[in-house]
Amino acid sequence: MSDNAITDTLQPDGFVGIVEDWSADKQAFQVPWGKAMMWIFLLSDTFIFSCFLTSYMNVRMSTTVPWPNPSEVFALTILGNHIPLVLIAIMTFILISSSGTMAMAVNFGYRKNRKATALLMVATALFGASFVGMQAFEWTKLIVEEGVRPWGNPMGAAQFGSCFFMITGFHGLHVSAGVIYLSIITFKVNRGDYDRSNNYEAVEIAGLYWHFVDLVWVFIFAFFYLW
Amino acid sequence: MAYVALADRGQILSHPHSFITKYIWSQDHKVIAIQYGITAISVGVVALVLSAMMRLQLGFPDTFSLIAPDEYYQFVTMHGMIMVIYLLTALFLGGFGNYLIPLMIGARDMVFPYLNMLSYWVYLLSVIILMASFFVVGGPTGAGWTLYPPQAILFGTPGAEWGILLMLISLAVFIVAFTMGGLNYVTTVLQARTRGMTLMRMPLSVWGIFTATVLGLLAFPALLVSAIMMTLDRLLGTSFFMPAIVSMGEQTNYGGGSPVLFQHLFWFFGHPEVYIVALPAFGIVSDLLSTHARKNIFGYRMMVWAIILIGGLSFIVWAHHMYVSGMNPYFGFFFATTTLIIAVPTAIKVYNWVLTLWRGNIHLRVPMLFAIGFIFTFVHGGLTGIFLGNVVVDLPLSDTYFVVAHFHMVMGVSPILVVFGAIYHWYPKITGRMFNETMGKFHFWLTFLGTYSIYLPMHYLGFLGVPRRYYAYEGIEFIPESALQLNSGITIAALFVAVVQILFFVNMIWSLFYGKKAEGNPWGATTLEWQTPQTPPIHGNWGDELPEVHRWAYDYSVPGEAIDFIPQNVPANDNPEAHRT
Numbered sequence: 001m002s003d004n005a006i007t008d009t010l011q012p013d014g015f016v017g018i019v020e021d022w023s024a025d026k027q028a029f030q031v032p033w034g035k036a037m038m039w040i041f042l043l044s045d046t047f048i049f050s051c052f053l054t055s056y057m058n059v060r061m062s063t064t065v066p067w068p069n070p071s072e073v074f075a076l077t078i079l080g081n082h083i084p085l086v087l088i089a090i091m092t093f094i095l096i097s098s099s100g101t102m103a104m105a106v107n108f109g110y111r112k113n114r115k116a117t118a119l120l121m122v123a124t125a126l127f128g129a130s131f132v133g134m135q136a137f138e139w140t141k142l143i144v145e146e147g148v149r150p151w152g153n154p155m156g157a158a159q160f161g162s163c164f165f166m167i168t169g170f171h172g173l174h175v176s177a178g179v180i181y182l183s184i185i186t187f188k189v190n191r192g193d194y195d196r197s198n199n200y201e202a203v204e205i206a207g208l209y210w211h212f213v214d215l216v217w218v219f220i221f222a223f224f225y226l227w
Numbered sequence: 228m229a230y231v232a233l234a235d236r237g238q239i240l241s242h243p244h245s246f247i248t249k250y251i252w253s254q255d256h257k258v259i260a261i262q263y264g265i266t267a268i269s270v271g272v273v274a275l276v277l278s279a280m281m282r283l284q285l286g287f288p289d290t291f292s293l294i295a296p297d298e299y300y301q302f303v304t305m306h307g308m309i310m311v312i313y314l315l316t317a318l319f320l321g322g323f324g325n326y327l328i329p330l331m332i333g334a335r336d337m338v339f340p341y342l343n344m345l346s347y348w349v350y351l352l353s354v355i356i357l358m359a360s361f362f363v364v365g366g367p368t369g370a371g372w373t374l375y376p377p378q379a380i381l382f383g384t385p386g387a388e389w390g391i392l393l394m395l396i397s398l399a400v401f402i403v404a405f406t407m408g409g410l411n412y413v414t415t416v417l418q419a420r421t422r423g424m425t426l427m428r429m430p431l432s433v434w435g436i437f438t439a440t441v442l443g444l445l446a447f448p449a450l451l452v453s454a455i456m457m458t459l460d461r462l463l464g465t466s467f468f469m470p471a472i473v474s475m476g477e478q479t480n481y482g483g484g485s486p487v488l489f490q491h492l493f494w495f496f497g498h499p500e501v502y503i504v505a506l507p508a509f510g511i512v513s514d515l516l517s518t519h520a521r522k523n524i525f526g527y528r529m530m531v532w533a534i535i536l537i538g539g540l541s542f543i544v545w546a547h548h549m550y551v552s553g554m555n556p557y558f559g560f561f562f563a564t565t566t567l568i569i570a571v572p573t574a575i576k577v578y579n580w581v582l583t584l585w586r587g588n589i590h591l592r593v594p595m596l597f598a599i600g601f602i603f604t605f606v607h608g609g610l611t612g613i614f615l616g617n618v619v620v621d622l623p624l625s626d627t628y629f630v631v632a633h634f635h636m637v638m639g640v641s642p643i644l645v646v647f648g649a650i651y652h653w654y655p656k657i658t659g660r661m662f663n664e665t666m667g668k669f670h671f672w673l674t675f676l677g678t679y680s681i682y683l684p685m686h687y688l689g690f691l692g693v694p695r696r697y698y699a700y701e702g703i704e705f706i707p708e709s710a711l712q713l714n715s716g717i718t719i720a721a722l723f724v725a726v727v728q729i730l731f732f733v734n735m736i737w738s739l740f741y742g743k744k745a746e747g748n749p750w751g752a753t754t755l756e757w758q759t760p761q762t763p764p765i766h767g768n769w770g771d772e773l774p775e776v777h778r779w780a781y782d783y784s785v786p787g788e789a790i791d792f793i794p795q796n797v798p799a800n801d802n803p804e805a806h807r808t
């Protein structure tokens with residue numbers, strides 16, 4: 001290898017490219033610091049959620065009392081029709097849509113389209129906020145109408161409520177933090193900060209976080225509501 | 228959008244001017260490192276005092292009645308937790324990681340200095356919360372550093388009122404602090420190296436700290452989750468970890484939870500934690516040995532891969548701490564096997580250290596003494612680890628003093644020796660002064676021999692079946708009188724070692740003011756931190772230009788060269804013996 005190793009000119013593709021990137025000097029990934037750091041953070045956060053979900057599965061199996069039936073507990077009666085899981089379906093749909101608007105915002109960011117980026121990010125944040133709002137509604141209904149408490153509930157195993165509040169709560173905090181984070185970045189987009197630096201990578205980094213929070217929700221949805 | 232690497236960019240650092248921004252709210256990685264170091268060592272002294280109190284009780288139960296049985300539990304717990312987390316983890320990663328990473332890879336600072344600064348202040352907060360538990364109603368928790376439920380949160384265990392909550396909160400806060408720092412260290416190593424600094428030219432110290440940080444980022448989540456769940460069990464009465472249980476004669480409201488789940492989560496964190504402490508020590512000790520033996524590290528690439536392999540394997544051995552909790556024999560077999568497999572890369576490292584010394588030009592300076600001492604204590608603790616890794620051997624030895632001796636050797640004494648060696652080694656760079664060599668040598672010999680006389684006899688106590696975490700042993704039939712006398716001896720050694728540490732503190736503080744002025748590179752070392760234009764390095768570390776790296780970190784005693792080391796930033800010549808990759 002030449003003494004000064006690789007410069008960021010042409011790089012070979014595929015496996016050779018990966019090896020060369022890794023054995024080069026200066027940096028291992030051709031990405032900005034913030035993005036690299038966000039990826040690493042999300043990896044760590046993945047471990048947090050994995051621990052939560054495996055713990056949930058573990059107590060669900062260890063508890064001695066039957067587990068309540070989620071599609072019954074999370075049913076709503078709308079106009080006289082009893083529909084299982086309807087609220088949660090809407091919430092999931094909203095969150096996934098927000099990932100769509102976020103992806104579009106990132107795309108417009110790359111094209112340096114300030115207006116469109118800002119608008120789409122506002123939409124994303126609003127979707128996120130409405131998700132949190134519906135979650136609050138869901139919690140209230142469970143607590144007030146169904147009598148579910150973290151330490152017990154009339155339907156079955158006490159761990160049902162414990163896991164539900166803990167895991168959806170922790171995820172809800174992630175969404176709320178995401179809404180705040182998106183709002184700050186939107187504000188900066190709108191102020192023209194990234195036009196001046198000619199660099200919209202902050203939008204993409206926020207997008208990474210947002211997609212991650214979405215993805216986690218899919219797992220929570222599958223493991224908690226569908227199992 | 229082509230992204231320009233740091234080394235190819237001009238970087239502007241604004242230099243702080245007021246005292247406050249320079250030394251207190253500082254974003255300079257070197258100042259943050261020192262803040263971490265001083266805080267960690269200060270709590271470490273608290274933990275040391277606690278252990279002295281425990282030893283007084285154990286050695287002379289009738290002469291000194293300084294502490295009550297409740298307090299013994301509290302002191303064991305606080306001692307263990309402080310030593311492992313708040314001293315060693317914080318010191319190796321927050322202290323040495325912060326100081327060494329940017330200097331060794333040729334960066335001006337961590338990639339996000341502000342986050343780095345926050346990391347320290349949040350760490351300080353976690354320490355304050357932990358210390359606060361000494362002053363609340365009921366005192367600190369006495370659950371043992373493993374915090375096993377159900378007893379950890381049931382009344383009857385000391386500190387069940389507030390102590391356990393403060394412990395859990397403090398841990399959570401610590402994890403936040405660690406994450407902020409850890410993300411910085413990892414990103415800096417991956418993304419902010421200088422020109423010519425490839426991953427395979429990095430000094431092993433950086434490799435050790437880097438891998439340990441990755442382990443931390445993946446292992447602390449399990450501790451965070453278990454801390455959250457236990458807090459909920461204690462505060463809201465959930466039953467994640469709590470089975471139906473009678474406590475103090477009354478049926479509690481708990482039911483259906485799984486105490487073993489906690490053990491799994493705790494040790495999924497706890498075992499990698501051992502390596503979070505050990506890997507930086509491995510890395511640093513490699514550099515100390517190579518520098519002071521004036522010889523390249525033996526098998527550099529093997530050393531790197533061993534670090535990575537150990538790091539990876541450390542995630543699949545955790546249940547060797549749970550043999551006595553009861554498990555499917557096939558699981559026991561699996562975890563015993565993985566545990567023994569880890570011994571292979573570890574042994575490779577030990578061989579390589581010894582082979583580095585082999586026919587080297589050994590200078591027995593203070594850092595080198597500590598590094599060689601480490602090899603002894605580590606081999607010793609490592610060998611007893613192989614005993615304990617086997618299920619049938621572990622069952623009778625578990626929860627005896629054999630275990631106490633084992634883990635003190637391997638993750639107490641060994642890393643601490645490296646900490647001392649490293650502080651002596653980098654002291655001239657950090658302060659610009661030389662320490663007193665004679666005092667340092669006394670410090671080494673008394674500490675080294677002293678700790679051996681503490682822990683060697685403990686193995687024997689373990690074989691006798693003397694249980695750990697006991698307040699007193701009088702009147703236990705199977706424990707002979709001689710064991711009690713041995714205990715007194717151990718206590719005398721422990722107190723001696725504790726007092727000897729005064730030598731270290733006096734040396735450090737005295738030399739800070741009156742030590743001989745140090746040159747930039749007093750040991751003739753090759754790594755970049757010794758090549759800074761100023762000593763101690765100023766904010767920004769390098770002059771206008773970042774250094775450029777042309778060789779690996781271990782060009783010592785290259786045949787055909789006039790001097791016995793070639794710094795990493797010296798341009799390549801045509802000497803074929805010099806190591807360029």
Ligand code: HEM
Pocket residue numbers: 278279281282303304306307308310311315370371372373631635638639640643681694695696697721724725
């Ligand atoms: C001179 C130094 C030290 C002395 C005299 C000492 C002494 C002790 C004593 C007396 C115990 C309680 C044993 C029992 O009753 O079960 C203990 C436990 C422990 N020590 Fe140390 N220790 C020292 C240094 C360290 C260091 C450097 C570490 C860092 C890893 C450490 C980690 C622990 C841990 C994890 C426990 C177990 C706590 C528990 O059982 O919950 N100790 N030590």
Ligand SMILES: [Cu+2]
Pocket residue numbers: 497498501544545547548
């Ligand atoms: Cu282990």
